[in-house]
């Protein structure tokens with residue numbers, strides 16, 4: 001369960017202040033399948049970064065499963081993220097010197113799995129998103145949609161409770177996007193994984209159980 | 222006019238050969254508005270890179286306005302690209318240390334325009350794509366869709382005859398995507414600028430005058 005109370009996020013560029021999020025009040029419960037929809041520049045990525053504990057708000061309170069997040073215990077926050085959250089970034093953020101297999105394996109290196117167990121899990125995820133044959137390619141040796149799928153596999157590989165997906169289908173053709181969405185809907189229904197998407201894709205908005213609309217940093221009805 | 226005769230492109234990864242394009246025969250005439258459509262990994266980016274003279278084929282012949290492209294005169298090729306072609310890359314390829322204004326100004330630095338003329342043109346383009354107020358932001362201080370629009374403005378700023386656009390609407394909301402498409406359709410109709418898009422977006426495929434379908438590196442009907 002995630003609670004946002006009066007959350008504001010303001011960026012500063014030199015002397016200029018940019019209020020990207022204004023007074024956000026939002027609750028997300030376990031097992032939700034939420035689409036965050038809004039125009040370019042409206043604050044979707046900023047909101048996802050706060051939910052994913054990647055960034056901190058300028059003011060307001062965030063509660064994660066009843067506990068207030070304080071942002072001073074960096075390692076505690078880090079461990080919470082690694083254990084519970086999977087994040088698919090809008091620009092993928094793959095590690096250029098690692099190939100697809102190694103990029104997806106990365107979150108598992110901090111678990112107690114053996115190399116053999118990791119290999120089985122990584123290959124299973126790569127296969128789920130249709131790029132197993134590409135596992136030795138580095139990101140620059142992959143197509144845009146293949147990189148996107150490496151990012152998706154990496155976000156799901158350690159079986160997180162919450163998956164935050166920033167434009168997960170932007171570079172995917174219709175068929176591949178539908179396959180990925182079905183995989184996510186299955187994880188949501190069978191394993192109660194919460195999914196929070198930022199998206200412009202009407203397909204995702206349509207299959208979401210709930211739609212949160214944002215415009216100019218504010219939630220709208 | 223661009224002619225592709227028996228074009229093949231094979232990547233090599235260590236000892237493995239990856240035939241990304243197989244025997245492509247394609248003619249594109251002046252003033253066309255072509256959508257290249259196909260699944261993820263089918264060869265769209267590879268094809269666009271060859272049309273834009275950014276990469277060279279493994280075999281086959283490319284003719285640009287009747288002249289065979291030979292790929293040994295690097296500076297001649299470079300000048301042809303700069304004069305005639307605008308390219309919107311799938312991952313934007315913005316220069317991180319330059320702000321939005323400077324990124325869009327970059328192609329004009331090699332022209333005979335004065336600083337004042339460049340400023341007028343750059344601000345006109347930034348305004349056309351709706352991000353004039355963001356001109357001092359660096360790429361990391363912009364949203365995904367705002368970065369995409371910087372890439373679009375940069376591709377159009379020097380008034381190229383041919384614009385190659387790799388997924389130009391992937392990170393744009395519906396309204397912004399439509400505005401950009403209208404701008405491109407206007408340049409096509411009023412200035413006879415050729416547009417070749419690679420896209421998964423059904424909106425773009427719908428307004429294209431011609432659709433080229435690709436699957437597994439081959440053109441299909």
Ligand SMILES: Nc1ncnc2c1ncn2[C@@H]1O[C@H](COP(=O)(O)OP(=O)(O)OP(=O)(O)O)[C@@H](O)[C@H]1O
Pocket residue numbers: 134137140141142143144145146171173232233234239241259260261262263264265266267268311
């Ligand atoms: N540098 C490279 N080395 C090896 N293989 C490559 C390289 N670049 C691309 N490929 C492979 O060539 C094929 C075609 O890639 P391309 O990027 O043209 O596809 P695409 O149609 O643009 O896909 P998408 O819709 O996902 O962007 C893919 O299977 C890809 O993995």
Ligand SMILES: Nc1ncnc2c1ncn2[C@@H]1O[C@H](COP(=O)(O)OP(=O)(O)OP(=O)(O)O)[C@@H](O)[C@H]1O
Pocket residue numbers: 011012013018020038039040041042043044045046047090355358361362363364365366367392394
């Ligand atoms: N580091 C930063 N510094 C300054 N301004 C920023 C920074 N990051 C984002 N912004 C601004 O904050 C606003 C919200 O950005 P955000 O990335 O959340 O939008 P978005 O809804 O994800 O957009 P898109 O749909 O284009 O991805 C935008 O106007 C953007 O320019």
Ligand SMILES: [Mg+2]
Pocket residue numbers: 044045046090166198364365366
């Ligand atoms: Mg975004």
Ligand SMILES: [Mg+2]
Pocket residue numbers: 143144145265266267311387419
């Ligand atoms: Mg591509």
